[in-house]
Structures are given as structure tokens and as C-alpha cells.
Amino acid sequence: MVSNASSRGLSRRALLKGLTAAGIGIGLSRGLERPPVAADAAPAPGVPRRGGSMNIGIEEDLTSIDPYKLNGNGDLLIQGLMSQPLVAGNAEDKIEPVLAETYRSESGGKTWIFNLRKGVKFHNGREMTGDDVKWSFDRIRDRKNGAVLSSIFNIIDLRTTVVDRYTVRTDIATGFGAFLSNLAQSTRAAILAHESVDASGTVTKPIGTGPFQFVDWKPGVQFSAKRHDGYWQTGADGKPLPYIDALTVKVVSDPSARLNALLAGGLDFITQPPVAAARNWIDAKPPEGIEFRRWFYNYSDYLSLNTRRPPFNDVRVRQAVQATIDRRALNDAVYFGLGQVHNQPFKTSSFWYENIPIAPVDLTKAKSLMQQAGFGRGVDVTLAVWSPVNDACAEVYQAQLAQIGMRVKLDKHDPGSFFALLPTYNWGMATLEIGTLFHPDRPYGYLSKDNVGHPYVGGYDDPRVETLLAQGRDELDPARAKAIYRQVVTDFMAVGTPEYHVNLPLIDAYHGYVQGFDAYGRDLVAINGQMGLHKAWLAK
Amino acid sequence: MLRLVRRSRVAVAGLCICVPILALALIAPAVTPYNPQTMSIGERLQPPSTRHLMGTDVFGRDIFSRVVAGDRVSVEVGGMSVLLGLVAGSLIGAVSGYAGGLFDNVLMRLMDSVLAFPAILLALVLVAILGQGLIAVMTAVAALRIPIFARSVRGLVLAERTRDYVDAARCIGQRDSRILARHILPNVLSPTIVLATSYFASGIVIEASLSFLGLGVVPPDVSWGTMLNDSLQVMQIDPWTVLFPATALSIAVLGFNLLGDGLRDWLDPRLAIGLQSAGEHRQRSS
Numbered sequence: 001m002v003s004n005a006s007s008r009g010l011s012r013r014a015l016l017k018g019l020t021a022a023g024i025g026i027g028l029s030r031g032l033e034r035p036p037v038a039a040d041a042a043p044a045p046g047v048p049r050r051g052g053s054m055n056i057g058i059e060e061d062l063t064s065i066d067p068y069k070l071n072g073n074g075d076l077l078i079q080g081l082m083s084q085p086l087v088a089g090n091a092e093d094k095i096e097p098v099l100a101e102t103y104r105s106e107s108g109g110k111t112w113i114f115n116l117r118k119g120v121k122f123h124n125g126r127e128m129t130g131d132d133v134k135w136s137f138d139r140i141r142d143r144k145n146g147a148v149l150s151s152i153f154n155i156i157d158l159r160t161t162v163v164d165r166y167t168v169r170t171d172i173a174t175g176f177g178a179f180l181s182n183l184a185q186s187t188r189a190a191i192l193a194h195e196s197v198d199a200s201g202t203v204t205k206p207i208g209t210g211p212f213q214f215v216d217w218k219p220g221v222q223f224s225a226k227r228h229d230g231y232w233q234t235g236a237d238g239k240p241l242p243y244i245d246a247l248t249v250k251v252v253s254d255p256s257a258r259l260n261a262l263l264a265g266g267l268d269f270i271t272q273p274p275v276a277a278a279r280n281w282i283d284a285k286p287p288e289g290i291e292f293r294r295w296f297y298n299y300s301d302y303l304s305l306n307t308r309r310p311p312f313n314d315v316r317v318r319q320a321v322q323a324t325i326d327r328r329a330l331n332d333a334v335y336f337g338l339g340q341v342h343n344q345p346f347k348t349s350s351f352w353y354e355n356i357p358i359a360p361v362d363l364t365k366a367k368s369l370m371q372q373a374g375f376g377r378g379v380d381v382t383l384a385v386w387s388p389v390n391d392a393c394a395e396v397y398q399a400q401l402a403q404i405g406m407r408v409k410l411d412k413h414d415p416g417s418f419f420a421l422l423p424t425y426n427w428g429m430a431t432l433e434i435g436t437l438f439h440p441d442r443p444y445g446y447l448s449k450d451n452v453g454h455p456y457v458g459g460y461d462d463p464r465v466e467t468l469l470a471q472g473r474d475e476l477d478p479a480r481a482k483a484i485y486r487q488v489v490t491d492f493m494a495v496g497t498p499e500y501h502v503n504l505p506l507i508d509a510y511h512g513y514v515q516g517f518d519a520y521g522r523d524l525v526a527i528n529g530q531m532g533l534h535k536a537w538l539a540k
Numbered sequence: 541m542l543r544l545v546r547r548s549r550v551a552v553a554g555l556c557i558c559v560p561i562l563a564l565a566l567i568a569p570a571v572t573p574y575n576p577q578t579m580s581i582g583e584r585l586q587p588p589s590t591r592h593l594m595g596t597d598v599f600g601r602d603i604f605s606r607v608v609a610g611d612r613v614s615v616e617v618g619g620m621s622v623l624l625g626l627v628a629g630s631l632i633g634a635v636s637g638y639a640g641g642l643f644d645n646v647l648m649r650l651m652d653s654v655l656a657f658p659a660i661l662l663a664l665v666l667v668a669i670l671g672q673g674l675i676a677v678m679t680a681v682a683a684l685r686i687p688i689f690a691r692s693v694r695g696l697v698l699a700e701r702t703r704d705y706v707d708a709a710r711c712i713g714q715r716d717s718r719i720l721a722r723h724i725l726p727n728v729l730s731p732t733i734v735l736a737t738s739y740f741a742s743g744i745v746i747e748a749s750l751s752f753l754g755l756g757v758v759p760p761d762v763s764w765g766t767m768l769n770d771s772l773q774v775m776q777i778d779p780w781t782v783l784f785p786a787t788a789l790s791i792a793v794l795g796f797n798l799l800g801d802g803l804r805d806w807l808d809p810r811l812a813i814g815l816q817s818a819g820e821h822r823q824r825s826s
Contacts, residue, residue: 256772274773276598329581333599388754395599395759399579402760410758412672 048236048516052538053246056524057258057270061220061251066203067187068140068147072415073522076186076435077271078249080523081225081533082123083190083208086114086133087183088528089438091520093298093350095180098528099128099191099209109176109476116166121230122193123213130162136191137170145201149188151452156182177475181439186527211242211525211534223249233529242534243516249524262509263287268538269510269517278507279336292509294338297521299435299504300345301393305497307460308425311381316373318496321429322359323366324404325397327501334392338505344489345434345443347503352440352482354489366404378405381428384421387412390431397431422455432456433504435522440485441473447492458497465491513540551802557795564608565615572605577760585778595780597770603780607788609762614792617678618743622736624682629689630725630732636690637697638720648694651687659684663746667755677756681743692735696728731804738800741793748789764789 060074067083070076086100097103100114120128137160139145141153157173172179183189193207205214209232212225226246233241250267252258255274261267278292286292305312305321312318327341346353370376381401385394391412398408408429413421421427434443446453448469449461468488475481492498510517517536519525525532564571573593580600588595594603636647654662666680700706701724709719750756751765759766764785771781 254772256776276774276777280777329579332581333579333584391754392598396579398760399577399599402577412754412758 046515048243048537049539050237050239050243050537051245052540053248054244054268054514054533054536054538055266056247056249056533057252057261057267058249059251059253059255059258059272062217062223064203065206065214065217066146067190067192067206067208068145068149068203070148070186070188074251076522077524078223079187079190079206080210080521080525080527081212081247082206082210082214083187083192084210084529085183085185085187085189085527086116086191087180088526089181089184090528090530091297093346093352093438095184095438096528103180105176105476109179109474110171110173112170112172112179113163114168114170116168117232118166120209120232121228122195122209123207123228123230124193124195125230126193126195128191128193128209129165130168132191132193133168134160134162135194137189139192139197140189147188149182149185152182155450174470175441175473177481178439178441178445178473181441184438184527185442186521186523211529211532212247215246220251222251225249231534233534235535243537244533247524247533259509262290262511265511269508269514269533271506271508273507273509275334275336275338275505275507278505278509279338282338286509289512290509291512291514292507294505294507295520296340296347296349296503296506297435298346298350298437299433299506299522300342300500301390301431301433301502301504302345302498302500303397304430304432304456304458305499306425306428306430307458307495307497309428311373311375311379312428312458312497314373315496316369317375317379320366320369320373320404321401321406322496322499323362323369324400325499325501326361326400327358329400330393330396331502333396335502335505338507339502340505342500342503343493344500345437346440351478352437352485354482354486356486356489356493359493363403370404370406375405378407380407380409382409382411384418384427384430385410385412386415386418386430386432389433393431397429425455425459430456432498440481440488441469444485444488444492445469445473446498447488456498457492460492460495460497462491462495513538515539548802548806550798551806554795554797554799554802557791558799561611561792561795562615565612568608568612572602572608574602574605576601576605576609576762585774585781587778588780594784595778597767597781598774599770603767603784606762606767607764607784610764610767610785611788611792613674613757613761613763614744614747614789616674617681617747618740618796620678621681621743621747622685622740624678625685625739626689626732626736628682629686630693630728632686633690633693633695634697634720634725634728637694638701638716638724640698644694648691651690654683654687655691659742659746660749663750664753664755667750672755672758674757674761677747677750680750681746684746685739685743688739689732689735693728693732696731697724700724700727734800734804737796737803741796741800744789744792744796 058074058077060072062074062078063072067079070079084098086098087095087103088098090096099117099120101117102115103112105112116128116130122128137158140147140149141158143150156175156179159171161169163169190208196203196205196207198204211228211231213228215224215226217223227242227244229240231240235241235243252261255272258270259273259277262270278294281292305318307313331337331339331341340348341358342348343356343358344354383394383397385391394410398410401408422430437443445451446457447465448454465488468484472481472484472488475484515537517533518531520531521527523532525534578601582600583596584598584600586592586596592602592604594607597603632647636644662684663680666683667676670676670679705723706719709723747756748763748765751763752769754769756765757763767785768782775782
């Protein structure tokens with residue numbers, strides 16, 4: 001090469017000089033074109049920035065891509081990114097409009113009129129109308145589609161009529177007071193575009209109105225979504241939310257692995273880090289650059305006693321269990337003291353919470369009750385465990401009940417076999433969790449013998465409770481409904497099953513550059529659209 | 541004993557570890573200062589101290605007491621699974637090797653097909669079928685060992701059945717079952733027992749793995765595997781919760797492996813001759 005240059009009369013020195021001069025020239029010209037990189041990278045504090053993508057680590061995967069089949073924590077976290085209901089509960093468990101702009105009831109709650117928000121677009125760009133609401137509600141009601149709310153929609157005999165493009169009328173036969181709360185159960189009554197289903201009627205790609213749209217789901221591995229450019233809510237800059245372009249939600253079931261991935265920078269945001277780590281962060285401080293928040297919603301663990309089989313068909317044995325379980329010790333042992341002890345499924349700040357004192361631990365009374373029931377020398381019982389979710393709780397129950405002579409054998413199940421076992425009543429005790437509650441009819445409705453969840457609370461048939469539940473379900477006035485449900489709470493506490501122990505702590509941890517995030521439910525985007533990842537941005 | 545020390549220092553090292561482990565398993569309830577199952581929430585996650593030698597776990601249980609209780613479970617599972625596997629496997633291998641022909645072929649292909657599965661995967665499947673608990677874990681681990689012992693014993697029986705003493709026994713009209721039980725089996729037992737010692741350690745590891753995955757020993761029974769699982773959430777902040785059960789598991793596995801290797805060196809005359817001739821060869825070369 002040099003020999004070629006020389007041959008054209010250009011010396012090596014001249015060539016090097018020329019290259020150096022050209023390099024300096026190019027460098028200077030690029031420097032003049034734009035300001036230094038450092039000045040460009042620093043974002044103004046508190047001002048949302050658009051763009052970027054987030055990697056999120058969650059504890060459970062979706063159980064189904066169909067939002068109407070929402071069941072597990074993974075569903076709660078993910079489905080709300082894509083789909084939204086007409087109405088939703090807010091942080092105080094009060095119902096407020098989402099895709100419905102306004103709503104009103106007529107004929108004592110038998111008829112509900114929903115005026116839809118105009119200009120709401122599905123992910124495929126089509127505008128949402130009354131026809132979509134009717135299609136969605138009819139699909140939920142049709143039993144063959146397997147929607148969670150199918151049985152409720154059939155019990156209340158929900159009929160949907162399109163009044164005009166933006167107005168929908170629903171008529172129901174019963175359950176007037178609880179109706180809106182049913183529609184507010186996360187995405188179980190979301191409005192989907194009919195293009196979401198394939199020829200066989202299965203949802204293969206949910207096309208909703210949420211801020212993020214479906215890209216890909218690899219079961220057990222990850223879920224991907226990108227921003228919905230035509231989303232109906234706008235950000236601080238007047239343009240449609242969300243600020244972030246794309247999300248990748250990875251399933252990392254082990255809490256320590258999730259936390260390590262966050263600390264190593266592989267994830268930007270995780271749900272439910274190890275409780276022990278969160279306790280340490282509260283007592284001392286979180287790692288450099290990491291932020292976290294602990295919060296509560298109506299999310300409780302509970303213990304059910306099978307009232308249809310000995311020994312728990314004897315109320316004295318159930319009361320003995322009541323007097324033995326030490327909620328504070330359970331909270332300390334399993335949740336490192338981060339939960340809130342309680343005796344009903346609602347958080348203490350909820351409108352539906354009843355201020356009924358927690359029964360004190362009284363081992364003498366418990367032993368006496370066991371004696372009276374003929375189990376003074378102890379009794380063998382099985383505890384069905386939803387494993388691994390409730391493994392630690394089960395160990396604590398086992399140890400505490402040993403104090404009154406109950407020899408508890410743990411019978412661990414995966415979710416599928418656990419929920420198949422409960423309706424058989426072939427178990428003694430069962431440890432469960434319940435969440436996403438905006439009305440007492442959902443948790444206390446399980447006490448009704450016709451409810452599919454009746455086995456979950458021990459299968460106790462109580463005609464008085466049945467009457468109260470029917471009254472509460474139809475009561476439109478919240479104050480009067482609350483008074484009715486207070487009697488229900490008092491009654492099931494006397495019966496001794498189910499026993500609610502701890503309102504579970506919920507913790508999110510994320511890097512400090514994730515800004516603007518807040519939520520009050522398990523959803524990554526709050527179901528009422530007021531908080532969530534669609535309002536978050538990346539300051540990096 | 542002195543001969544053993546001279547012949548195999550490895551076996552002695554193994555014995556020095558295994559004897560205390562076995563002794564501790566025998567007298568566990570007498571040496572544990574606390575009930576290993578009793579929770580004391582007020583004392584949870586205490587670091588090692590004179591009150592709790594190895595500290596306490598997330599439920600306030602004494603880790604030393606649980607390590608000792610876990611030792612008993614490990615020895616039970618290791619011992620019983622090897623014993624069950626040894627008896628069943630030896631029986632299958634001996635009959636198969638002695639009978640030969642199609643019977644031998646079918647049985648051995650069956651054993652091969654079991655061996656084709658990774659041990660832990662097969663154990664998971666078996667526990668899923670049998671259900672959880674100590675008995676299920678022992679049975680699952682034993683089932684994994686049956687083909688190994690069967691193949692080993694079969695090979696030894698194949699070699700023995702052509703020997704003169706077997707022909708002599710046949711000539712005097714002894715029944716096949718008697719020849720197998722009284723003459724062949726005693727001759728193949730020694731190397732099989734050595735093999736059993738080696739598999740004791742892997743039995744402990746499989747039990748701990750299953751319990752760690754939540755599929756082995758069920759609370760309130762204690763296992764080193766469940767202790768490791770319990771410590772997952774707190775191991776970074778309270779490392780003693782993982783350190784002591786993990787160390788106990790490692791020492792036990794090391795001990796039984798050393799003992800197995802040592803016994804093999806000591807008892808297997810072929811290895812002894814091999815070593816000796818190798819030594820002679822080295823001396824000649826130098």
C-alpha cells in the first residue's frame with residue numbers, strides 16, 4: 001500500500017500528515033454538529049421521558065392468555081397491561097368508571113346504563129363501541145368459553161343491550177348491590193375486541209384497550225408487550241401514554257433469583273423480592289440505587305376447616321383452632337412482621353373492613369375445648385397445602401396446633417391438584433389465599449352453599465348466612481350493605497371457619513431510574529388506569 | 541485395624557468421619573439441646589452463640605438440634621435405600637445371571653431402561669407417584685439403586701457360575717437355588733457391599749435434593765435438604781442458616797465416599813495387585 005502511494009508521488013510522511021489532519025477535521029465538525037453527550041444524557045428531574053424498554057421479573061406466569069380466565073398472580077400482574085373493564089375499584093375499594101365515562105342504575109339496580117368513553121381505541125386501531133361490550137359480556141356468560149365470571153353472569157341472568165354506539169344497557173335479575181364489583185374484578189369482565197379470538201373461539205392474541213399491546217408469550221419464560229400508540233390516556237406532555245416503548249416480563253419464580261437479577265442489572269423492576277431482604281431494607285437501607293415499596297390491598301391468607309368431616313364438624317374443635325393460632329407469630333415467622341394481622345379478608349383501610357377485635361390466643365381454653373370434644377389425647381388431621389405458596393404458613397400452623405394435641409400431617413399439592421381436591425371434601429384443613437376484592441359478596445359469597453367456592457371455606461351450611469348474603473348482594477346502599485355484612489362476619493367468626501390471619505405484604509423493588517411508578521393492586525397497571533407502569537418512565 | 545491403616549488411609553479417613561455421623565444418628569435425641577421441631581418465633585435468626593451453637597432459623601428453631609436430627613434422617617434414608625436396593629438388586633442380578641438366556645436378556649434390558657433415566661429425574665417421578673414422606677423417599681432412592689446392584693451382581697455371577705466349584709456342586713446333585721444361595725452369592729457379596737458403601741453417599745444427596753425441592757421429607761421431620769430450602773430467603777443476610785446444614789451434608793457425603801473408596805481399595809484384590817505391580821514397575825523404571 002505504501003509502495004503504491006509512493007509510486008503516485010505521495011511520501012509516507014505526507015500521507016500520515018494528511019490522515020491526521022482529516023481525522024482532526026472530522027472530529028471537530030462532529031463536535032460542532034451536536035452538544036457533548038453528557039449534557040444530552042442528563043434528564044431533567046421529575047420530567048417524564050419517552051422511550052426505552054423495561055425488563056420486569058415476576059413470581060408467576062400467566063395461567064392463560066385469555067383475560068376472562070384470570071386466576072393467578074401472574075394473570076393479575078400482566079392482563080391489566082392489555083385489557084380494561086368498564087368500571088374498577090380504586091384504592092379505597094370504591095367503584096369508579098374506566099372505559100365507561102358514566103353509569104347509572106334504574107329500577108332499584110335491575111338495570112344499569114353505561115355511557116362509554118368516546119375515542120377509545122383497541123390495539124388494532126378500531127374504536128371501542130357498544131357492540132364490543134355486548135360481545136364481551138355475552139362471551140363471558142357463555143359457559144363453554146370457561147370465563148371465571150360465567151357462573152355469576154348466569155346466576156344474575158345478565159342481559160346486554162346496545163342502546164346506541166356509545167351506550168349500553170345491562171339487565172340483571174339479582175345481585176344488584178354487588179353487580180359493579182363483579183365487573184371490577186380485574187380483567188375478568190374486560191372489554192375485548194372480537195378479533196381477539198380465532199376460528200375456534202379461543203383467545204390467541206388479546207386485543208384490548210390497555211396501554212400495552214400483546215407481542216409474544218413464551219409460557220413459563222416471558223411475556224412481551226409494546227406500547228399502544230392509540231391509548232386513550234395522555235401523559236404530562238399531552239401525548240398518549242405510556243412513556244415506555246416496550247416491556248419484557250420474565251418469570252423468575254425464586255425470590256432470591258429475582259432480587260439477584262435486579263441487583264446485577266438484568267432486571268429493572270421486580271415484584272415480591274425475598275421478604276427477609278425487604279425487612280432488612282426497612283431496618284437498615286436498601287442497596288445503592290435500589291428503591292422499594294411495601295403496600296397492602298385486600299390480599300389475605302386464610303385457613304379453612306372442613307365442617308363436613310370429623311374432627312372439624314364439631315364447632316368446639318374449630319373454636320379450639322381459633323384460640324390457638326397466634327397471628328402475630330405467624331406474621332413474624334412467615335412475613336418477617338411486614339404483614340398486617342387481621343380477622344377478615346379486607347385491609348383495615350377498606351370501606352368494607354369491620355372493626356371486630358381479633359380473638360386472643362388462649363391455649364387453656366383451646367385445650368379445654370378439645371377435651372370437651374373428646375380429643376383430650378390429641379387427634380390426627382391433614383392440612384392440604386397449596387404448595388409452595390403456603391408451605392411456610394403450613395409449618396407454622398402445624399407447630400402451633402401441636403400445642404393442643406393436633407398432629408397435623410401436611411398434604412402438599414400443586415395449584416391444579418389442590419383446587420381439584422377441595423370440592424371432594426377429602427381433607428381436614430386447607431390453607432389458601434384470596435385477593436382482588438371490592439365488595440364483600442365475593443369472599444363471603446363462598447359461604448353460600450350454591451357458590452362454587454363453598455368448599456374453599458369449609459362447606460358449612462348456615463341458612464341465616466344465606467339470607468344475609470342474599471340481602472347484602474341486592475342492597476344498593478353501601479352503608480346498609482355494610483351493616484348486613486357485619487352480621488355475616490360475626491356469624492362466620494362464631495362458626496370458626498374460614499379464619500383470616502394476615503393481610504399479606506406486597507413489595508416491589510426497582511432501580512432508582514424507574515420513575516413515576518405507583519399502584520394499589522397486584523396489577524402492573526392499576527385496573528382503573530390511574531396508576532401503573534404506563535405512567536412510569538426511565539430516567540437513564 | 542492396623543492392617544487397615546497400613547493398607548488404606550482413605551478408608552480410615554472415611555471411618556473417622558462416618559463413625560461419628562452414625563453414632564450421632566443413633567443417639568440424636570440425647571444430644572440435641574432443643575426439640576428440633578419447636579418454634580420460638582421470638583428467637584428467630586439468632587446468630588451462633590453459646591445458647592444456640594449454630595444459631596436459629598427463620599422459625600426460631602435451634603439449627604444444631606436440626607442438623608443432628610437431619611443426620612438421623614440422612615442415615616436412615618442412605619442406609620435403608622441402599623439395603624433395599626442391595627437386596628432386591630442382588631436377587632434380580634443373581635437369578636438373571638445364573639439363569640441366562642432370554643430371561644436374563646429381558647431383565648437386563650429392563651434394568652438398562654431404568655438406568656437410562658437421570659437419577660434425580662427418576663426420583664422426582666417416583667416421589668410424585670408414591671407421595672411425599674420418608675418412606676416414599678427411601679423407596680424412590682432404593683428403586684434407583686436396584687438396576688445398579690442387579691447389573692453388578694449379574695456380572696459377578698456370570699463369572700462365578702463357570703467355576704469348578706459350581707460344576708462340582710451340580711455333579712453332586714444340588715439344586716440351582718441352593719447353588720446360587722449357598723455357593724455363588726457368598727462369593728459375590730464382598731465387592732457388592734463395597735459398592736453399597738459408595739452409593740450410601742449418593743442416597744444422602746438424592747434425599748437432600750428431593751427435600752430441597754419440597755418433594756422429600758415432610759415437616760415436622762427434619763432433613764438437611766429442607767433446612768437448605770428454609771434458608772433460601774435469608775441466606776444472604778443470615779448465612780449461618782445455610783452454612784451448617786450445607787457443611788454437614790458435604791462432610792457426610794465426603795465421609796461415605798472416602799469410606800467406599802477405601803474399602804474398595806482394601807477389599808478388592810485385583811486393585812491391590814494392580815497397585816502393587818504399578819509400584820514395582822515404577823521402581824524398575826527408576
